[in-house]
Amino acid sequence: MTLTVETAPGQKLYRAVVDALRREIETGRFAETQLLPAERVLCELLEVSRTTLRKAIADLIAEGVLFHRHGAGTFIHRATPRVEQPSSRLTSFTEDMRLRGLVASSRELERGVFLPTPEEAMMLGVRPNDRVFRLGRLRLADGSPMAIERAAVPIRFLPEQDKVGDSLYEALSAGGFKPTRGLQRLRATLLDPADAKLLGVAPDSPALYIQRIAYLADGACVEFTKSWYRADAYDFVSELTLSPPARKAQR
Template sequence: MHVISSQKLFAALTPDPADRKPLYLQLAEQLRELIESGALKGGDAVPPEREIAEFTGVSRVTVRKSLEQLVNAGLLTQRPGAGTFVTRRIQQPLSALMGFSEDMRARGYEPGSIWLGKRMAGASPDEAMAMGMAPGAPVLRLKRIRTADGEPLAIETAVISRRDLASPELVKDSFYEALKERGLLPVRALQRIRARMATTQEAELLHLVQPSAILEIERRSFLADGRILEVTFSCYRADLYDFVVELRTSAERG
């Protein structure tokens, strides 16, 4: 994170008085363009209202209303006593199959985990149905909070048959690394995503203010022979995570 203090950058946002659109909306749109173009990056601190007002020649009330527009849109985050920051959003292509740690490192973030539980158990009815096994069958259940640069992004529970991973102690920082060491990397996966409101416990673990939305994801991963390797139940912060899919027309596919 670094502070954006370039007067030239923000002076260029000066609204056009001849434009019939309200000044605060003009300023909000131009700030949005800076964020979407990458001139302002996730985690960057935005100058105080007073400075932006001086750079652009508008009132602090106008600046405040502009910032509120972008906070409500999820593009900016305001932290009491700290200031206003560009919201970090992570775009995850649904066509990519990789572990969380590998994905975060590829994006320049330092992945981390806060373990909530690592134990052998009998498969619950939901886990058994997703895994295609009998209820109560022995599984390894790994539950943790996934972080990027220390910020919580998701609560993840991974379930795998005991025959594929015999002990929770085999998993250190990366679940997928433990699978790779045993030649068990999946070749495809199916994901189901739905939006819902976070529970009180989920909001507390993910540092969310209630009410907040989360993205609930169930992913089943398959080996080359078609066998289900593992199922992961995750809750991602909707304010920080976007899932992106590329669609093609039938004509382009040929």
């Protein structure tokens, strides 16, 4: 039985092979093993040359879909569920995972009340001698590490820090300080060795770095969070609409 390789107009053959392999991996074609079949077998299934297949596999390794172990073969990354997160909605990690049928959990990396760093003071609009509650966590979905979050909240919004559980937003809402809007900035980055170890990936693996500021209804800044999301586990999705045509000025 062959695998279907659909080539779009103008698309290079090896990119069509990339799409075909990714589709088969995601739909469970190779679910019985983590080891990708041998090159000879794949070439027969895909009806392509080894040169084309190797270029496709190299792309999938670069994307984090596959990884290669010298002397052992090419393997499929399976442990981490892939998540699509709308970037236009202000939600907590716990809520995001719950909506997708995944069980959210955390491993605390840091918790306590501190003087703000210069960056925290600037972002939160607090004075250098004000106090902030800082919470650093490794976020997991169904037991798989997904993201590192380091949040800071002005202490006046969290007078009972011991009641902060899995969801920071639930604790804020319980105290009457529910965030209503946010501003976040995303960029690509590479993970340093310490963060890569926490996320279970190789050093210098790609990640999505996000800075988020959340506000209350009255405009007060309630949260400043820096996060590092595994690039092989998260897709951030935005809904776009076409602006109406500009009207000509009437004379």
